[in-house]
Amino acid sequence: MSRRRLPKIAALLALGLSAFLATISVVDAQSARVRVRGTIVSLDGSVLNVKTREGTMAAVTLNSGLMVSTVVNASLDDIKPGDYxxxxxxxxxxxxxxxxxxxxxxxxxxxxxxxxxxxxxxxNSTMTNATVSNAVKAVEGRELTLTYNGQEKKMAVPAGTPVVTIASATSADLVAGAPVIINSDKAADGSLSTARVIVDTKGVVPPM
Structure with missing residues (x-):
């Protein structure tokens, strides 16, 4: 692969992940967007069949230009001011x-x-996407001070809390038994489709 293509590929990856993660905190109030968490049962052509965490089955059509990502472990101790x-x-x-x-x-x-x-x-859970302005050791784990949109929130992070970051994957990683998280679009007829999937490829289940 040409070295000249690497920055372009990295940029495309970041763009695709940004599109996925920009929706990670928002599910449309009228259910136009549905978050599917579960385990892959099969991939039949362009349809990914998932057994959801609720025990139901979801058939999600994979759109052209599919972006597949995975998560890998990161360290709480490495989180520092300025990280997002x-x-x-x-x-x-x-x-x-x-x-x-x-x-x-x-x-x-x-x-x-x-x-x-x-x-x-x-x-009653909340997702906060923010910049770390301070990270200090606490009695158990750490306390992060997060800033976003001119606001501040202090967050206790107990020892053992899953900490991950994003890495690239491919459609070949969409195999039976792999945990996934999918932000899918729901059509008027109830069918689901997506252009982005996060899948476990290294034994790290997406905790989001």
Missing amino acids: VGVASVPKADGGDGALEVLVFPAAMKGTGEGSFAYDLKP
Whole structure:
């Protein structure tokens, strides 16, 4: 492969991932967009059959120009001020927010989907895409100070919280048994389609 093509490929990858992750915090209130989490059962032509986490089956048509990505483990200790992250969290009993997972965005994707939104990972969960302004050790784990749209939020990240970042994958990785997360578009007839899939390829289940 020509070295001249590498920057272009990297740019296309970042663009595709940005499009995927820009939707990771938002599901249309009228269900025009549906987030599918589950395990691949089969790939029949351009239709990906998924057993969802709820136990139902979802058939998702893969659009042309499909972008497939995966997640790999990252380290909480490596998160530093200036990093851009997406943190799914729930309210803590003693106040504040406690992280359920942390996604460290590649540097080229800083600013993607910035804000804090209701999320569907767990009941009452929120997704916050923000810049880390401070990262300090806490009694257990770390505390991140996140800034977004002129606002600030402190986030407790307990030890053992899944921390991942995005890496490239291919349609060949869409195999039976692989966990996936898909932000799909729902047509008027109820059918689902997508141009972006995140799949487990290295034993790291997408925690988002």
